[in-house]
Each structure stands twice: as structure tokens, then as C-alpha cells.
Amino acid sequence: MSDLRLPSTDHTTRPWRIHEIAGDFRLEDLWMLPTPGGPHDLQHLVEQMANGKDGPDGGNPVGRFLFAVRWKLGALLGWDKPDSGVGGRVETLRDRLPDDLRDGTRGPDLTSAPFTSVFQTHDEWAAEYANKTMHGVMHIGWVADGKGGYHGQMAVLVKPNGRLGSLYMLGIKPFRYLGVYPALMRSIGREWRENAARRTAP
DSSP states (O other): OGGGBOOTHHHHTSOOGGGGTOTTSEEEEEEEOSOOBOTTOHHHHHHHHHHOSSTTTTTOHHHHHHHHHHHHHHHHHTTTOGGGSBTTTBOOGGGGOOHHHHSSOOOOOOSSSSOEEEEEOSSEEEEEEEOSSEEEEEEEEEEEOSSSOEEEEEEEEEEEOHHHHHHHHHHHHHHIIIIIHHHHHHHHHHHHHHHHHHHHOO
């Protein structure tokens, strides 16, 4: 899966609208998604990410175990209490949107993870999540591949909450790369192929 990781400049040098509202967030991860398509296929990817059958663990037993441990630990330490999230500890990024984005398509919330949509355009979609440790954004961009096609790329932006947040992000980094992202990339690619086959079936 290392060939799907992208240099940070593939996100930072693009004229994404997310840059206008998340300048105080840092780019944590950037991945090319195995979702080949045409210029107008972002909506299909957004629907898949929002309602996908596998969820953020990629349907993988290791990923499922890691998420279960994370949620249990969060419950014990009070990381995920409602007042620690968006609208509680932090304000929603929707409050920062310029008028055209606020009046435009908001996009769907995720059904399998506690992310709420911030905005959606023809080529990008952003959803946010916050707890006691951090405020994070999942940004999905739809980009040309230079060969006549298009694909998605996923950026993870974070704003750690002080020392606790910095230690948390450092502590989970090995698990993200070893147990979560590989399964998630496989899951996204598999579901994309299945959905694309249904869309093109006679």
C-alpha cells in the first residue's frame, strides 16, 4: 500500500477550498484512492464513503479490533463525551465557511463513523470529527490522473488538543499504517469496483 501514499504537496499545492477554512490544521496523512473514474464521479465516491458497508476499519478483523480497543479506551478516559466533540469543545468548521460554500451542497454525514459533513463541491468533500484529543477533517478530493482519467485522494487533517492530543496522534500512528489504512484502501477499492460494475451493467 506504500505506493498509494502521496507527498504532502499533492494536497497543499492544489487550490482546494478546504485551505480557506482549515489553515490551523496540519496534514497528517495523504492517500491516493483506488477509485478510477470520470470527471463527474466524485458523488459516487462521496456516497460510498458515507454509506459504505465496511466502515472505517475496512471490514478487516485487525482493524475492527483496533477500533474496538480505541472506543473502549475512549469510553474509560472520557475522550468521546458529547461535550468534547463538534459543537461542544470545538466549533464546527461550517462556521468558517464563506457564503458560497455555506449556501451550497453540504454533503452527507457518515453512517459508520462519527463524522459530520462540512461542505461538498464538484471536486471535493470534507467531513469533520472531534473528541477530547483532537479535531480532525477527512478531505476527499477528485483529481485528474494525467492519463485522461480521474481518481479520489484522501487527506486527513488534524488539530491536536494540546499535549494530550499530540501524544495521542503519535501513539496511534503505527496502528494507522499497519492495521487501519491498508485494510481501508483495499475495502474502498473493492467496493468501488463492485459499485462501478453495477452502474455500468446493462
